[in-house]
Amino acid sequence: MNSHIQLGHDVPEAEEYNKLRVKAGLSPKDIEASRRGLQGSLFIATLRLEGKLIGMGRVIGDGGCIYHVVDIAVDPDHQGQGLGKRIMAEITGYLDHNAPPTAYVSLIADVPADRLYRQFGFEETAPASVGMYRRF
Template sequence: MQAVLDEAAKLPGLASLELAVHAENAPAKALYQAFGFRRVGLIPGAVMVDGRSLDEVLMQRPLNFSSSAAAPAFIPDGDDYALIEAAPDVDTYRRLRAESGLSPKTEEAARRGLAGTLFAVQLRHGGETIGMGRVIGDGGGFYQVVDIAVLPAHQGRGLGKRIMAAIRGYIDRELPVSAYVSLIADGDARHLYAQFGFEPTAPRSEGMALFKR
């Protein structure tokens, strides 16, 4: 990737580079982000793989970085915390859920669930992922915000708000008009979600769930 960027920087009049990557390919997206590429759009159902219709994420990188070094790997977010747009790996995902007080997930459930991620962010501190949030759904009419988690040692610093701000940005950029976005608010977390436009559905509707044991 660095060789490609160095070569592109030599081309006269070239202002930016663009690429497309499968929306479910979190490792590839993380690689491109590490070289300064940022998400700029989405092509729903762009490719067919094994009979499945997959979305492609469009990413762009300006060429106004020095050709001798890669662009910053993370989106700066202050206070020594960095926000990246990528789903965590299975082990990290399970650890964050368990240590932040969310219900545990089996390895199989985590693997299958992460593969269906539409959008995800992680917060990193000192080389460790300490927070996350995801959006799942059918890609058109219905979406759900899930896995909002921050490790206890890092709570109380507005990090959940940073995660939700990134998710709200994705909702505003990518979701079609009439999309229904839901979430489950535990306890006082409802106050955080209210800041980003989420409202209680009761009494007109009542949330229900089934937890497979």
Template sequence: MSGAEPDYTLHREAPSVDDYCRLRVISGLSPKSREAALIGLPNTVCGVTVTLDGKAVGMGRIVGDRGCFYQVVDIAVDPAHQARGLGKKIMAALMDYVAAEAPDGAYISLIADGPAKHLYAKFGFKPVTPESIGMAFRVSRT
């Protein structure tokens, strides 16, 4: 049928290492090495992968200590599939996990890049400034 929406499938699992590395780069996130992904992905608290015809086109993860702190990371959608509500579906699935599994008082955080802040606001995330600011340190072995 012409003009029909593609049949996307949401899987409640972290992406494969190859899909993870590919989706980060093509969506504009910083690249991560295969070695880092091999170590990090098994530590996913909750993962979501969106596929079309068996190919990963979107992802998102939650990492954390499963009690006090959780961080939403790796929200990425292949640019060829953006503006179709996939980011919202990924966030909804991650927040469903939080609602079902995170204990009372758990702190859920994320870093919002650019206009993504509008998506996250729809799920109740608010800026923490001026009381707090996001800070980061990146390891560089070169």
């Protein structure tokens, strides 16, 4: 990892969070919803270069039974440097130290990012279960 890239656990500003999401190919979110959601995170890993948010990931959930890994994003200008792996290593460390043995940890993987998540022990749930969502 570039030695100038700083790993942190700060809550990003809603605007920079959305800017990174869009640049990384994720959908934009409402700014106020982003503020509320970011504040409600159980854990956040951020990567910054000269103060600019270039990567992040977070864990949401109830802090006991259910944990969900979301918002794994790396600025395309900085992809291919192992930054996604660094973010997932931080998240995995948090989960290893905080999630009880009976906790359910999930994520929805976009292809080809599923290859990254497999390196950290995540497996597909199908055919026993499938991911579902509801759009508003």
